[in-house]
Amino acid sequence: MENIESKLREEAKRLLLEKRADIIVGYEKGTLPLTATPCFVSTEAEADKLVYNELCTQNLAKYVHDLITAHKNSQKRVKPEDRKKKVIGVVARGCTTRSLIIHLQERQYERDEVYIIGVPCEGYVDKKNLAKALDSAEIIDGNLDGLQLKIKTAAGDKTIAVSDVIAPNCAVCRFNNPIISDIMVGTPAPVKNPATEYDKISEFEKKDIAERWDYFTKEMEKCIRCNACRQACPSCYCPTCFAEQSQPQWVGIGEDKSDTQVFQCMRLFHMVGRCVDCGSCISVCPMGVDLRNYLKKIDKDCWELFGTRAGSSMEEMPPLGKFSEQDKEDFIYNP
Amino acid sequence: MARRKFATLKRFLNYIGVEGDRTIFTWVSASEGDRFAQVIKGVTAKVKALGPANKMLKNIA
Numbered sequence: 001m002e003n004i005e006s007k008l009r010e011e012a013k014r015l016l017l018e019k020r021a022d023i024i025v026g027y028e029k030g031t032l033p034l035t036a037t038p039c040f041v042s043t044e045a046e047a048d049k050l051v052y053n054e055l056c057t058q059n060l061a062k063y064v065h066d067l068i069t070a071h072k073n074s075q076k077r078v079k080p081e082d083r084k085k086k087v088i089g090v091v092a093r094g095c096t097t098r099s100l101i102i103h104l105q106e107r108q109y110e111r112d113e114v115y116i117i118g119v120p121c122e123g124y125v126d127k128k129n130l131a132k133a134l135d136s137a138e139i140i141d142g143n144l145d146g147l148q149l150k151i152k153t154a155a156g157d158k159t160i161a162v163s164d165v166i167a168p169n170c171a172v173c174r175f176n177n178p179i180i181s182d183i184m185v186g187t188p189a190p191v192k193n194p195a196t197e198y199d200k201i202s203e204f205e206k207k208d209i210a211e212r213w214d215y216f217t218k219e220m221e222k223c224i225r226c227n228a229c230r231q232a233c234p235s236c237y238c239p240t241c242f243a244e245q246s247q248p249q250w251v252g253i254g255e256d257k258s259d260t261q262v263f264q265c266m267r268l269f270h271m272v273g274r275c276v277d278c279g280s281c282i283s284v285c286p287m288g289v290d291l292r293n294y295l296k297k298i299d300k301d302c303w304e305l306f307g308t309r310a311g312s313s314m315e316e317m318p319p320l321g322k323f324s325e326q327d328k329e330d331f332i333y334n335p
Numbered sequence: 336m337a338r339r340k341f342a343t344l345k346r347f348l349n350y351i352g353v354e355g356d357r358t359i360f361t362w363v364s365a366s367e368g369d370r371f372a373q374v375i376k377g378v379t380a381k382v383k384a385l386g387p388a389n390k391m392l393k394n395i396a
Contacts, residue, residue: 205350214352258392320340
């Protein structure tokens with residue numbers, strides 16, 4: 001990873017110097033030990049703060065969309081012939097490129113407005129798994145040594161292998177290498193274990209309907225409607241989210257549990273053919289709601305019914321943007 | 336496209352715990368009055384069998 005980091009910084013400097021990108025979105029060291037946080041690099045000197053390791057969690061496609069939208073809005077009052085394009089460079093691993101593909105297919109920006117610096121991905125460390133492995137002991141300091149986490153906690157020192165605390169979505173990742181990229185830094189990572197990706201979902205499907213509903217209500221009761229999942233999700237980019245719309249008001253703003261359920265249900269359902277299983281929503285959720293159980297189900301249905309995986313190819317249309325004569329019709333009611 | 340949405344919606348709602356029989360989708364042409372009556376009869380029968388819907392219901396005091 002050290003090697004990738006130095007190459008990444010070099011590449012970022014070159015892009016900024018040659019003016020091929022105006023801003024580069026990447027990761028920098030976080031303020032807390034063993035964290036990485038998204039950062040924006042616009043000068044060469046800043047490029048040295050870029051890092052890339054197993055602690056980088058967030059999907060950066062969200063920031064690409066935010067930056068481009070903000071730039072476009074700022075150009076609205078500029079005469080059309082004087083409008084400038086802004087190129088955003090982005091450090092992208094598999095799931096980030098999938099999100100970028102979704103944005104491109106949904107015509108959010110043009111391909112030449114992004115410069116994709118592809119990086120291989122071995123999966124990232126899940127905060128919740130890490131806390132579990134440390135028995136919730138406070139992390140005082142820590143560093144990443146190869147694929148080993150050396151951690152100093154309030155309850156003594158500990159060494160944990162990254163693979164033991166990898167996020168559940170990374171463990172079954174199918175696309176851990178960039179699908180599209182302008183330049184690739186580092187060599188492609190070996191594929192993960194995607195054969196088991198739907199195991200948990202198939203198991204949950206077999207449960208009794210009452211049990212499923214109980215689980216859903218139990219999980220949604222945890223939700224405090226902070227909207228962090230929506231803010232972190234690269235596919236959630238509506239200028240006005242249905243959750244905040246007042247005419248009509250789809251969901252109430254109170255703390256009634258039906259409002260929370262409806263909000264989550266609608267947000268989850270907006271992810272049909274658009275969720276790339278990057279785990280950003282789950283990693284930012286302060287209450288630990290099991291969103292993945294539902295998002296993965298949507299992904300599974302999409303694969304089973306339409307044979308597509310969100311953002312898996314630039315050429316393929318999004319599943320809800322097309323139809324096929326071979327689509328199953330068993331859900332249609334015929335009296 | 337609508338049919339694809341409904342196919343996934345029905346599965347999704349059933350997955351979270353809303354009975355599949357509550358999400359019913361079909362096509363009825365304006366000229367198919369009899370079919371329309373049949374569909375409505377069928378739907379009401381299905382929903383009656385399930386009883387009142389009490390999921391995701393807001394209690395307005």
